[in-house]
Amino acid sequence: MFSQRPAQAAAFVEGDLAAQDLAEALRLAGFTLPSLQGDIPTITDKALVHLGGVSAEVVRDLAAWIRQRA
Numbered sequence: 001m002f003s004q005r006p007a008q009a010a011a012f013v014e015g016d017l018a019a020q021d022l023a024e025a026l027r028l029a030g031f032t033l034p035s036l037q038g039d040i041p042t043i044t045d046k047a048l049v050h051l052g053g054v055s056a057e058v059v060r061d062l063a064a065w066i067r068q069r070a
Contacts, residue, residue, distance in 0.1 A: 007045035012038050014047035022049065031062050 016038025023036050035052020042048075 005045070008041045011041040011045050011047040015039055015041075015049050018047060019049045026062075029065060031058065031065070033058070 019036050019038050023033065026033060026036075033052055033054045035050065035054070037050050037052065039048040039050035
């Protein structure tokens with residue numbers, strides 16, 4: 001069983017909040033990453049975001065959208 005240290009638990013919450021923030025911004029742009037979520041810190045206690053599985057088509061559309069606005 002996995003037990004989190006307090007720093008890992010805080011990092012997981014931060015990663016989850018960051019994932020929610022990105023999901024909201026992507027929705028405004030018309031994109032959805034279905035598996036976007038906070039991830040459990042492993043080696044370090046830094047907050048992580050799992051971008052998840054998404055189709056290549058969506059990734060290419062997102063990349064084109066970003067390039068047009070960069």
